[in-house]
Amino acid sequence: MASNEYVVRTKGLVKEYTMGDQVLRALNGVDLDIFRGEYISIMGPSGSGKSTLFNAIGGLDKPTTGSVFINDVDMAQLDAQELAYLRCHTIGYIFQTFNLIPVMTALENVTLPTVFAGMSTDDGIERGMELLKIVGLGERFFHKPSELSGGQQQRVAIARALANNPSIVLADEPTGNLDLKTGTEIIHLLKKLNREQGVTVISATHDLKMVDVSDRIVWIRDGRIAKIEERAEIELHIGEMEGEQEELTH
Amino acid sequence: MSTNINHKDRKIHRQISLPFSKAFQISMESIRIRFWRSLITASGIFLGIAFFVAVRTGMLFPSAGPASEVVAAENRQLWLSIMALVVCTVGITNAMLMAVTERYKEIGTMKCLGALDSFIVKLFFIESCLLGLIASVLGSLIGWFFVTIIHLLGGEISHMTAIFWLGSLKLIGLSTVLGTFLTFLATIFPAIRAAQMPPAAALRVEI
Ligand SMILES: Nc1ncnc2c1ncn2[C@@H]1O[C@H](COP(=O)(O)OP(=O)(O)OP(=O)(O)O)[C@@H](O)[C@H]1O
Ligand SMILES: [Mg+2]
Numbered sequence: 001m002a003s004n005e006y007v008v009r010t011k012g013l014v015k016e017y018t019m020g021d022q023v024l025r026a027l028n029g030v031d032l033d034i035f036r037g038e039y040i041s042i043m044g045p046s047g048s049g050k051s052t053l054f055n056a057i058g059g060l061d062k063p064t065t066g067s068v069f070i071n072d073v074d075m076a077q078l079d080a081q082e083l084a085y086l087r088c089h090t091i092g093y094i095f096q097t098f099n100l101i102p103v104m105t106a107l108e109n110v111t112l113p114t115v116f117a118g119m120s121t122d123d124g125i126e127r128g129m130e131l132l133k134i135v136g137l138g139e140r141f142f143h144k145p146s147e148l149s150g151g152q153q154q155r156v157a158i159a160r161a162l163a164n165n166p167s168i169v170l171a172d173e174p175t176g177n178l179d180l181k182t183g184t185e186i187i188h189l190l191k192k193l194n195r196e197q198g199v200t201v202i203s204a205t206h207d208l209k210m211v212d213v214s215d216r217i218v219w220i221r222d223g224r225i226a227k228i229e230e231r232a233e234i235e236l237h238i239g240e241m242e243g244e245q246e247e248l249t250h
Numbered sequence: 251m252s253t254n255i256n257h258k259d260r261k262i263h264r265q266i267s268l269p270f271s272k273a274f275q276i277s278m279e280s281i282r283i284r285f286w287r288s289l290i291t292a293s294g295i296f297l298g299i300a301f302f303v304a305v306r307t308g309m310l311f312p313s314a315g316p317a318s319e320v321v322a323a324e325n326r327q328l329w330l331s332i333m334a335l336v337v338c339t340v341g342i343t344n345a346m347l348m349a350v351t352e353r354y355k356e357i358g359t360m361k362c363l364g365a366l367d368s369f370i371v372k373l374f375f376i377e378s379c380l381l382g383l384i385a386s387v388l389g390s391l392i393g394w395f396f397v398t399i400i401h402l403l404g405g406e407i408s409h410m411t412a413i414f415w416l417g418s419l420k421l422i423g424l425s426t427v428l429g430t431f432l433t434f435l436a437t438i439f440p441a442i443r444a445a446q447m448p449p450a451a452a453l454r455v456e457i
Binding site: 053058060061063080081084085087088089093095099100102103104112113115116117160163166247 | 274276280283284355356358359360361362363364365366367369448449450451452
């Protein structure tokens with residue numbers, strides 16, 4: 001469970017996009033501390049900066065100013081090789097659109113990060129099969145993404161994210177392209193991995209189903225953190241929300 | 251602490267020197283698994299080179315007739331072969347630019363999974379050289395073959411001298427190198443550009 005050790009810290013994070021002579025501030029001073037082993041949901045309306053924050057924390061884009069610390073290392077200080085190493089070993093990424101490599105089988109997709117980690121082919125395959133079993137796709141390892149349902153593709157993506165035992169799994173709307181039931185399954189899978197393997201899960205989402213499993217919820221609006229709610233504070237309205245969802249499913 | 255850093259350095263090093271054989275294997279696989287797409291890309295290179303070689307092969311057969319007409323015909327053929335080279339270059343550039351562009355998302359994804367920029371460039375380097383070589387060899391041979399057959403059927407067997415054979419060999423060899431090189435050039439710049447993009451930008455590219 002969550003410890004009191006920081007795994008991700010952001011300080012005064014600002015991201016500006018320049019389009020012509022217009023400057024758009026997608027992030028406007030975000031300070032966020034995330035503890036090891038936490039399950040964090042980042043919520044907010046469309047365009048509030050969730051994906052921008054995801055990209056900054058994941059080292060997929062450079063912030064305009066401010067810093068991101070991963071395990072107390074300032075990401076801005078890393079050279080290209082160290083950054084690649086960090087992406088390979090420390091962070092696992094999950095996307096709304098799954099982003100599997102279409103021409104590769106499920107197993108090849110899951111094995112790819114182990115290739116970049118310098119693992120031998122045999123070890124990689126063994127690891128890949130083990131992970132596919134964990135996400136419940138042990139039998140479908142030879143299928144191409146196009147032969148899998150959205151939920152199954154997302155399971156492959158989750159297995160791939162875990163390939164090199166990362167300490168952080170970053171997800172950008174992992175249930176955004178899935179129906180209610182499949183989305184719930186994916187959320188529970190992420191929660192299970194968070195609980196059993198101690199991996200920190202940080203997920204940008206619109207999906208209120210995420211609220212049930214999150215330790216904390218970070219609400220952002222116009223590129224700023226509007227409020228951070230602890231699980232305990234929100235436990236009260238979860239009942240109501242679950243009630244709403246029940247109605248939706250029935 | 252210092253042993254920790256050493257350990258990390260070693261691991262990073264292992265990642266950097268991802269063996270060439272592994273890159274070769276992934277490239278081969280990449281051509282094989284998108285076989286039909288590769289075939290279409292290769293046919294762009296193939297046709298360009300075949301056209302160029304066909305025109306140049308025609309020039310190996312001397313034109314008949316009065317001197318002024320011969321000069322005019324040779325000029326025409328020279329122009330035609332320059333045009334053929336332009337068409338060939340445009341064809342190859344177009345095919346390879348598309349082939350790289352449609353894989354921006356894949357490149358971004360690979361970078362998220364820990365691929366180094368240089369590894370991605372290496373993949374495209376191997377892929378383009380293999381594809382360029384195969385397509386250019388076939389294109390040169392077939393372009394040459396058809397034009398030669400047509401001239402043979404036209405009764406020009408007397409022109410098949412040692413000079414002709416030597417010229418043909420040189421043409422086929424040079425065109426193969428040219429086709430492979432053009433394919434490589436047309437691939438490597440967009441590949442480098444894509445590999446150097448921050449992953450977030452590469453992932454956002456929609457085609
Ligand atoms: N590459 C870009 N160039 C220009 N503006 C951008 C770019 N990426 C994001 N933005 C802008 O930054 C703001 C925040 O975008 P972001 O994608 O982070 O929102 P989001 O919270 O993820 O929204 P959604 O829930 O719709 O995914 C938006 O106003 C968006 O238009
Ligand atoms: Mg978003």
